[in-house]
Amino acid sequence: MFSAKNYGGIVTKTKAIYGKRIKPSDYEALANMKTVPQIAKYIMSHEGYKDAFPETGNKENKTSYIEGKLKAELEKEFMRVLKFANGDDHRLLEAIYTRLEIDEMLYFLRKLVSERTDSYEPRISEAFRQRSKINFNAFKEAKTFQDFMEVIKNSKYYEPLVRFLPVGKFDYTEVENVLSSLYYAEVLKRIEKYAPKNDVAILQDFIGGLVDLTNFFRIIRCKRYHKLDGELIYANLLPLTYKLDKKIIADMVDAPNWNDAYNIIYSTKYKKLFEQAEYEYVEEYLQEFAWDCASKILHGNNATITMPFAYFYAKNIEIKNLTNIIECVRYGVDSKDIKRHLIGIKDGEK
C-alpha cells in the first residue's frame, strides 16, 4: 500500500506508455515488409509512435530521420515519466540522463570518426539540452576531438577524457569504454544511495548483470576478433565487476581460446540466459538479459521505482529492434534472418 501510494503516479504513467509498445505481431509484420517507406508508414501509424513524427514529407522515408525520431521519442517519454518522480527517486532516475548524454556524445563522436560532422543534428530535445551542462548545439561547429572537448569542458565527462586530448590520442573504442565505465559507476552509486531498500537488490542485479555481460562480451570480442591476450584484454574491460568475480574474469582472460572462454559462462549465474536463447552475437545476449530483467519488472505487480528504470531499458531495446529491422530491410536481409536478431521475442511475449 505504502509503495503504491508513493509510486502510483509514476507507475501508472510508465505502464500506460509501456502498454503502447511494439508487440511480437508488429515485429512479425515489420520483418516481412520489403521497403523502408512501408516500415516508416507502419511505425508512424503505431499508437506508441504516432506523436514522434509530427511532420510529413519525403524525409520521413530516410533511415537517419526515422532513427533520430525514435531516439528522440525515448528521451521524451523518459522526461514525461521523470515529471512524476520526486526527491531521491528523481535523483536515482537522473542516472538515465547520464546515459542519454553519453549516447548523444558517442553519436557525435561516430560522426567525427567518419568525418561527417556537417550532418550532425542533436537528436535530443531542447528541454533536455537546457538541463544539460553540455551545449549540444555547439557540436555542430566542432570539427576535431579538441573542439569536442572544448564543448564538454564544464561537464563531468571532461576530466576522464582529458587524456585523449593531445592530437592523435583519440580512440573511439577507448572513449566509449571510459564513458560506459563512468555511467555504470554512477548508476550503481546512485542505486546504493537513493534507491529504496527493497529495490536495491533488484536494481543491482539488473545493472550489475549488464556490467558482467559487458565484460564477458568484451573478453570474447578481444579474444575472437582482435586475438588479444593477457593484460591487453584487461585494458578493454570495465573497472567494475558484479557476479563474475576477478577469478572468473581471470579464467576467461587466460583461457587458451575464445571458445573455452565462452564456455566458462555456463558455470556462472548467467548460464540460464545462454541456454534459453540462441543468438549469433554475444552482444545480443546482453540485450536479451536487459530485456529479460526489464520485462520481469514491468510485468510484476510491485509498484516501485524499478518500473520506470526498467521501462527505459525495454524501450531502448525496442528502438534498437526497430532500427535493426530498418537496416536489414534496407540491405535486403531475409525476414527469417531479421527475426533472429530481434531481442525479446524468442519465447513470445514475456
Next chain:
Amino acid sequence: MSLQKMKFITLIAPKDNMDDILKESLADFEFHAENALETINDAGKLRAFNEQNPYADPIRKLEDAMLAMNIDRNEQVDAKIDSLLNLDEVSELCDSKLAYMKDYETKANEIKAKISETEKNILQLKPLEGTDLQIDEIVNMEFVKRRFGKMPVECFEKYKLYLSDRKNIIFIEALQENGYVWGFYFVPRPNVHEADRLFDTLHFEVMELPSNVTGTAKEAIATLTAEIESLKAELSALENETKEEILKYKDVIIKYYNYLLEKNEIFKLRNVCAQTDVDFYLAGWLPAIDADRFVAQFEDKPYISCTVENPEALKKKGVLAPSKVKNSAIVKPFAFFLDMYGKPTYGEIDPTPFMALTYFILFGIMFGDVGQGAIIFLGGLYFGFKKRMALGKILAYCGISSMIFGYVYGSVFGIEETIIPGFFHPMSRINMTIGLSIVIGIVMIVVVMLLNIINGFKQGDKGKVLFSTSGVCGLIFFICLVIKLGVRDLFLTEIFPEPFAIESAGWVTPLMLIALLLIFLREPLSELVNGEEHWMPKNIGSFIVDNIFELFEVVLSYITNTISYMRVGAFALNHVGMMMVVFILAGGHEDPNWIVVAIGNLFVMALEGLIVGIQVLRLEFYEMFSRFYDGGGKEFTPVLSKK
C-alpha cells in the same frame, strides 16, 4: 507629457569630408537616422555605400589585445587624440602587444611546467626521504626496477580490480589530480618488460628523474625545492615586467579604442546614407525645437544643403516619424507598462499620464487598506530605489492609492472601522459598490472614446472621428444605450432617487438607431469623408453580411466592456471577504491570534495585490487602450549624440 514634434531633415554634403561633417553636425543634436534611399524623393539617382569598414579590424585587434592584457575597456582615460590616427600603426601596435603577451604566456607556461615537473620529482623522492640511500643507488638498483609516472584514474581502477595482486609488481600511489593517478611501480629486473607492457596497456606515462639529482633523497629534495624557489622568482619577475608593459600601453590602447569606436559609429552611418559621385545624403528626424539651430550651423557653409520637412509630407510617402516621449518624473514609471503594449504612433496621444492616473485610482479602489498599502508603499520604495526595479516605483504609487482608499473604507490590516471609521464600507453596501464600478466603467469608456476622437483629429482621420466604433457615432450610441438600459434603476436609486427626465425622452431610440446605422456603414463613409475615390464597397452582399455580424459584435462589446468594470467593485468586496476569513482563522476580532493575522495579511497582500495589479492592467489594455490607442510607433533612437 506628450510626444515631441519632429522635423524631417535631409542633408546633402560633399563626400570628401563626410566623417567630419557628420561628426560636427550631429554631435550636439539628437538625430534619428532613416534610410536615405527609402525616404529621399530623387532616390533613383542615388546609390548605397558599399565601402568596407576600415575600423572593424583594428577595433577587433584592440579588443583582442585588451583581452590578452587584461585591460578594462570601459576604463576612462583623459588623453585625447589630436592628429589623424594611422590605422596601420594601430594594427602594428596590437600585433606587437599580442605577440608580447603570447611570448609572456609561453614563457610563463614553460616556467610553470618546470615547477610542476620539479614538484612531481620531489613527489618521487618523498617516500625515500627518511632513508640514507643515494639516489644513484635507487635509480640503478641491481635487482629491482623503479618507474615513476601517471595513468588515467579509470585505468588505475582496472589495475586495482584485476591486476593488483600480481606478486611481482608493487604499485605505490602518490597523488591523484586532474583525472590522473601519479605513482611508482617496482618490479624485479627479469620481469620489467612484462610490467612495462602491462602498464603500457594501462596508459602509464613514465617520467624520469633529472640527471642533476644526486645525493640522498633528502638532499635531492632540498636541491629541487631551491630550484622551485628560483623558478618562482623568475616567474614573478616575468609577471612584474609584463605588468609594467601593460601599464605603459594601457592608456594608449584605451585611447585608440575609444577614438576608433567613435569613428566606427560615424562610419556605420553609411549604412543609412546614400551617395552620388560627389555628395552624400543623410536623412532623418530631429525634434522640431532643434531644427532651426541645426539648419543655422550650415549658414556659412554653402557647399552643404539642408532641407527641413514636416512629418505630414513624409507620411504620404509611408514614412512615419519616430516617437520621442517626454514624460514627467511622476508618471514615468508607468512607461514600463506602456512599453509592453507598444510605443505611441507619431501624432497619437501619449497615454502614459492617463494610464498612470487610472491605474493609481483603480488599484486603490480594488485594494483599499491603509496598513497593507503602507507596506506595499515601503516595499515599492525599496525595490524601486534600492534595487532599481521598474515595477518598484509603480508599487509605491499603488501603496499610496491603497492607503487613500483604505482610509475611505476604514480598513487597516483588515480591521474594519475600529481604527479608522471610514466613509464607505463596500460590504455593507454591496449593490452600491457594484453599481459604482459600472458607473466608473461608463465614465472610463466615454473618456477613452473622447481620446479616440482627439486622436482622430490629430491624425486627420475624419472617418475615425465620426464613424468608428469609438468615434462620435460610437459615443452617441453608447450614451443612448446607457440611458435605455436604465443603469440608475439597476443600481443607483440610492444616490439618484428620481429618474432622469432624459430616460423617457422620445429622441433617444431614433438617435441610437441612426448612430448604429452610421457605424454599420463606417467603412464606405470613412473612405468617403477621407476623400477616397472608390469608397463604395465592391461587393454589396458580402459587405452587408460581414457588417451585420461585426455590428453584433460591436454592440456586444459596449455591454461587455462596461460589465467588465464590475471587477473593480468585486475586488473591493473580495478584499473585505478575504480579510474576514483571516480573522475567522485567527479566532475572531475580540482576541485574535496575531501571528495568524500577520501571516494572513502577508498572504492577502501577496496574492490579492498581484491579482489586482494584473486585473487593473487588463482593464487598461483591453477595455481602455483597445478603444483609442494603436501603440504601433517606433522609438526615437538618436545616433552619435553627446547630449
